Amino acid sequence: MSFLRIEQEGPLVVLTLNAPERRNAISSFADCEEVEAACRRIARDATVRCVIVTGADPAFCAGGDLKAMRDRTGIMAAEGPADMRENYRNGIQRIPLALWELDVPTVAAINGPAIGAGLDLACMCDIRIASEKAVFAESFVRVGIVPGDGGAWLLPRAVGLSRAAEMSFTGDPLNAQEGLEARLVSRVVPHGELMEAARALASRITRNPPTVLRMTKRLLREGQHMSLASLLEMSAAYQAIAQETEDHREAVDAMLSKREPRFTGR
Structure with missing residues (x-):
């Protein structure tokens, strides 16, 4: 099954991370390639005016795959630091370069936990709206690693340096309301109304040239x-x-x- 479900509704494209059994964690080079390929396709399609990025319930994106980290499989399979560096460069780092640089406006519809690289993925989008079930954590420090996918650049631009430092140094999570107060998201809506709200926002965007x-x-x-x-x-x-x-x-x-x-x- 593809990691990414792509649906085009006229000028709107909805990208859904579709691996709910692993809470939409990004675990393989193939996962990264699918996101990058979708961004390339959208960039070439002049009819697309807005993109919604979301996850299949119950999570938005759990970030990296902890089992893969433990077992050193997928992106985490490496023979030493030099190999691991190349795995990051040729794997998950392809996503921020593709998504952040996409010229089409992007809306993150955060339907559940956005953890580690999942939070950074949300920060790659221009606008973020959240379900009341959303949880946010820049939690790399909790598993003994640093933000490897651009979070140290992305998060301060979303919430300011002081709040980004607090989140990054503690790994503490924010609930949906705390995310709103931190200006991480622009609004919080009931869970069942999230995609309706995201599509309504996208509709206001796509009516423009x-x-x-x-x-x-x-x-x-x-x-x-x-x-x-x-x-x-x-x-x-x-x-x-x-x-x-x-x-x-x-x-x-x-x-x-x-x-x-x-x-x-x-």
């Missing part, structure tokens, strides 16, 4: 490490492109005519 959505996300990403002057230059270039699109003219005409716009991505 696809090319402009992707450029807007890229500006938000680049703005986290560029100078203001450099970002303004990039914004001017993107604006010059946007204002020459058919979708821009359609948006203005629809607004002036008080009707719903029809965007084509051109």
